[in-house]
Amino acid sequence: MTAMHPLPSPRVGAPGRIVIVGHGIAGLTAGDTLRREGFSGELTVIGQEPHDPYSRPALSKAMLGDLSTPSPGVVTEVEAQYLAAPSADATVHAGRSAVGLDPEARTVLLDDGGVLAYDGLVIASGARARCFTDSPDEYTLRGLDDARALRQRLADRPAVTVIGGGPLGMEVASAAREAGCEVTLVHRGQPMRRHVGDVLAGLCTSAARDRGLHLVDASVTRVRRDAPAGGLDIELSTGGTLRAEVVVSAIGDDPNDEWLADSGLLTDGRLLIDDWGVVAPGVVAAGDVAWRRSGPGIQRRALWTDAIEQAKVAAAALLHGRSASPVSYAPYFWTEQFGLNLRICGEVPAEVTPTVVDGDLAESRAVLQWEGPTQGGAAAAVNFRIPIPKLRRLARPAPAAA
Ligand SMILES: Cc1cc2nc3c(=O)[nH]c(=O)nc-3n(C[C@H](O)[C@H](O)[C@H](O)COP(=O)(O)OP(=O)(O)OC[C@H]3O[C@@H](n4cnc5c(N)ncnc54)[C@H](O)[C@@H]3O)c2cc1C
Structure with a gap:
């Protein structure tokens, strides 16, 4: 069973200091959620990369798709489309890394020797390629x-x-x-x-x-x-x-958790979150850096939607404790390759043949639906325009017979 930790101190509307380590989608989503939920205290974001935030999935899609204007070191027009506005109302230290954490003292150590005190901490340091x-x-x-x-x-x-x-x-x-x-x-x-x-x-x-x-x-x-x-x-x-x-x-990634090595927060070398994203008192985590319990094991699903959904829940838990909703979402994933645009809701049962709900698979344009033997359903759109909520509805498992 996941250990239950007492919940953190920052309160909605009250002064307080929250530090977010990681400037990717999980860190940005956590920051936006904290503000949306009414946190009016001091928000500080530490981001190792010197760049403004950008869309990581676009790197292997649109960014590699137009090679006509290579201009290294400069943000090209193609790239600019994928650069997001920096998180509002936060102090952002881009190009800085967290190198240590003392959860007792509630401080984060930076690579320039600086020390940041916090009341609440969001760990969103992502992963790196192998x-x-x-x-x-x-x-x-x-x-x-x-x-x-x-x-x-x-x-x-x-x-x-x-x-x-x-x-x-x-x-x-x-x-x-x-x-x-x-x-x-x-x-x-x-x-x-x-x-x-x-x-x-x-x-x-x-x-x-x-x-x-x-x-x-x-x-x-x-x-x-x-x-x-x-x-x-x-x-x-x-x-x-x-x-x-x-x-x-393209052989997978490893979580960026070395800076937590002496923090006492790693369980068997892994940063484990519960269903609210809580790691320890005053500390939550989200995204590619975090592992979650899944059935008898633990898993780390390094996907965009997982990072966003986990970050929303973790930020809310930092403010409201476990009265906030636990994480609950159907997986969603997309890819673009070799003329195929695939969007998938749910977990596809590998060996099950799907039903073609619309279109024709032979023409590489179809909507597919799976009824999984154990894990519920899944649905996919192949080169097919269909709103994601509709695809999600198709992926829902059929209600059990009375
Ligand atoms: C090329 C590519 C294409 C992808 N395409 C898809 C896709 O099509 N669909 C999909 O679902 N998913 C896709 N993913 C996965 C998805 O992008 C990730 O799951 C998501 O970006 C994870 O977000 P994150 O914020 O947890 O981590 P990251 O995006 O890795 O952000 C973490 C940030 O923290 C910084 N950091 C690390 N260590 C420290 C430190 N010690 N101190 C301060 N900052 C630190 C890192 O530099 C980084 O900027 C793709 C990934 C890649 C690499």
């Missing part, structure tokens, strides 16, 4: 600077090897093909299957092949720099080696 090497020929895509660097490199039309066939790997592969690169994607099993189930994964894979993606079914055991020749050698579980000019690794 990689194999420190080679300049291996790219990852997590932040705006990564996207700028990759845009610039793709504009030279190198041969690209993408490692990882989840949504991020497939989106990058799609953009690289679009840019005119030869693209190989290495993934054990069928790309996208874990995320969207058999039927949609089949659709993604055939759309990718139709657009010239070369798929290699293997795991990568090691990536080595080849110093004399340049480039990288990718060693495969099947025994072979692939030579690569440019590698993009």
Whole structure:
């Protein structure tokens, strides 16, 4: 059972200091929610990236889609569309990192030696991309600077090897093909299957092949720099080696929780939140950094909507305690790749064949509905305009028979 912590001190309308660590969507949503819920005290946001907030999902979609105006170091017109206004009415320390936390003293230590006292703390420090090497020929895509660097490199039309066939790997592969690169994607099993189930994964894979993606079914055991020749050698579980000019690794992420190592707040090395986002007295967390109990295990779902919904609940709990509503939402996820725009509500049961509610899957334009054996329903729109609330209604599990 989740331990119940006494709830934090800041009160609606009363003076108080809330610190938010993390300048991504979870941190911004928490800040907006605190103000909307009536918090009128001092709000301070610490954000490691020096940039104004931007849309992370756009990095692998629109931002890689237009390579005609690469201008590294400058916010291009394309990028500007995805830069959001800074959170209102907060002191933002962009380019600063939290490096330590003392929950007893209620202080956050900053990388410039500064110490920030708080009455309430929101931990929203997100996650970072995993990689194999420190080679300049291996790219990852997590932040705006990564996207700028990759845009610039793709504009030279190198041969690209993408490692990882989840949504991020497939989106990058799609953009690289679009840019005119030869693209190989290495993934054990069928790309996208874990995320969207058999039927949609089949659709993604055939759309990718139709657009010239070369798929290699293997795991990568090691990536080595080849110093004399340049480039990288990718060693495969099947025994072979692939030579690569440019590698993009899309092999998952690790939570940014090192700064909490001595705080006593990590459980088995993980930052665990309850259904209100509460970690400890006066401390809540949300987004990619946080783990939640799910059935007998714990999980960390690194998705945009999860970050937003968790942040709203955590911010409300910081002000109102557990009289605020606990987290409760149906998962929502989208991806754009190889001419497919997929939007999915609920968790797709991988092996169940969906009902086609509208359109025609053979034409890659359809609305699909699943009735899951255990976890309720799911619904998906494939290149189909349908309001999200309607898609959510389709995903709701049918009421149990009386
Ligand atoms: C390229 C890409 C495409 C994606 N596309 C989709 C999509 O289509 N659909 C979807 O549902 N999800 C998508 N996601 C996932 C989604 O973007 C994330 O789940 C979401 O952005 C998580 O938000 P967050 O605020 O928790 O973390 P982050 O966005 O990682 O923000 C955390 C911020 O905290 C900062 N930080 C870290 N450590 C510290 C510290 N010690 N002190 C201060 N600041 C710190 C980081 O620099 C970062 O700016 C995508 C992710 C990526 C990388």
